[in-house]
Amino acid sequence: MANRSAVLAIINPNSGTTSAEQKALLRDAFLRQADALGFAPEVVQTTHPGHATDIARQAVAQGVNRIIVIGGDGTINETATGLRKSATSLGIVPIGSGNGLARHLGIPLKPLQAIERALKGRPVIIDSGEINEYPFFCTAGMGFEAYVAHEFAKEPVRGLPTYIRTAFRSFWNYKPQRFNVADQEKELFSMTFANAGQFGNNAWMAPTANISDGHLEQCEVRPFPTQAAGMLAWQLFNKSLNKSTYWRGHSITKATVEVDGPLIIHADGEPLTLPTGKAEIRILPGSLLVLL
Numbered sequence: 001m002a003n004r005s006a007v008l009a010i011i012n013p014n015s016g017t018t019s020a021e022q023k024a025l026l027r028d029a030f031l032r033q034a035d036a037l038g039f040a041p042e043v044v045q046t047t048h049p050g051h052a053t054d055i056a057r058q059a060v061a062q063g064v065n066r067i068i069v070i071g072g073d074g075t076i077n078e079t080a081t082g083l084r085k086s087a088t089s090l091g092i093v094p095i096g097s098g099n100g101l102a103r104h105l106g107i108p109l110k111p112l113q114a115i116e117r118a119l120k121g122r123p124v125i126i127d128s129g130e131i132n133e134y135p136f137f138c139t140a141g142m143g144f145e146a147y148v149a150h151e152f153a154k155e156p157v158r159g160l161p162t163y164i165r166t167a168f169r170s171f172w173n174y175k176p177q178r179f180n181v182a183d184q185e186k187e188l189f190s191m192t193f194a195n196a197g198q199f200g201n202n203a204w205m206a207p208t209a210n211i212s213d214g215h216l217e218q219c220e221v222r223p224f225p226t227q228a229a230g231m232l233a234w235q236l237f238n239k240s241l242n243k244s245t246y247w248r249g250h251s252i253t254k255a256t257v258e259v260d261g262p263l264i265i266h267a268d269g270e271p272l273t274l275p276t277g278k279a280e281i282r283i284l285p286g287s288l289l290v291l292l
C-alpha cells in the first residue's frame with residue numbers, strides 16, 4: 001500500500017462543556033473518517049495547559065501534514081503556537097465555549113462536519129499576532145474584556161451561561177482604565193487587537209477585520225453612560241459596533257500600550273498579566289496554514 005499521509009488530532013479533555021463520552025465519540029469518528037479517506041490517523045489527549053504546543057512542535061518535527069484540534073480557542077491557540085511558520089496545517093473542530101476563530105473562518109460548528117472539513121480542506125494562509133511573548137490568532141486585548149477573562153478563569157464551570165453571568169457581574173465592578181497609547185494618555189473601557197473579527201459567540205468587536213491582510217484592527221471603546229450599554233451590546237452581536245460613536249478602529253501592524261502598574265490582558269481569551277505594565281503588539285503576516 002502507498003504511504004499514508006499522517007494526520008494527528010489533539011483533544012483537550014477540559015474544553016467547553018462537552019462530556020467525556022461525547023469527546024470519545026468524536027475521537028472515534030475522527031479515526032474512522034481519516035482512515036476511510038486514506039490517512040494514517042493518530043490521537044493525543046492533552047494532560048496539562050501548554051501541552052498542545054509541545055505536541056504540535058513534535059509533530060511538525062516529524063513532518064506531520066495536518067494537525068486537527070478538537071477543543072476551544074485556548075487549545076487552538078496553544079496548538080497554532082507550535083505550528084506558526086511551519087508547513088503543517090491546522091484543522092479546527094470547535095467544541096469550546098466561544099469558538100471565535102472557527103466562527104470567523106466559517107468552519108462548521110457541528111463537530112462531525114468540522115472533522116470532515118479539516119480532513120478534506122485545503123491549507124489557507126492567515127496572519128497571527130503577538131502581544132509581548134504571547135501569540136494570538138483571534139483577538140488580544142485589555143480593559144473590560146481582559147477583566148472578564150480573568151474573572152471567568154476563576155469560575156469552576158466553563159461554557160456560555162457562565163461567561164454571560166461573569167460579564168454581567170464584571171460590568172458593575174469594572175472601572176475604565178487609563179492607557180498610554182503612542183504617547184497619548186486615554187481613558188478607555190476596552191482596547192482590542194483583532195486578527196479575527198470576533199471574541200467568540202458572534203461577539204463582533206471588529207466587524208471589518210480581515211484575517212489575512214497583514215494587519216490587526218486596533219479597536220477602542222470609550223467610556224459610556226450605563227444607559228448606552230444595551231445598545232452597545234446589541235451592536236456587538238449585530239456586527240455593527242463600528243457604527244457606534246463610542247467605538248473607534250484602525251489598521252495597524254504594531255502598537256505599544258503602557259499603564260502604571262501591572263497590565264492585565266487576554267490573548268484569545270486566556271487571562272495573562274504583564275508585570276511591567278507595557279504591551280508590545282505586532283502582526284506576523286501569513287504565519288499560519290488553516291484547513292478550510
Ligand SMILES: Nc1ncnc2c1ncn2[C@@H]1O[C@H](COP(=O)(O)OP(=O)(O)OP(=O)(O)O)[C@@H](O)[C@H]1O
Pocket residue numbers: 012013014015016017046047048049050051071072073074075076078095096097098099100158159200269270
Ligand atoms: N488536560 C488538561 N487539563 C486541564 N486543562 C487543560 C488540559 N489541556 C488543556 N488545558 C487548558 O484548558 C484551557 C481551556 O481549553 P479550551 O480553550 O480548549 O476550552 P474552552 O476554554 O472551554 O473554550 P474557549 O477558549 O472557546 O472558551 C486551555 O487554556 C488549556 O491550556
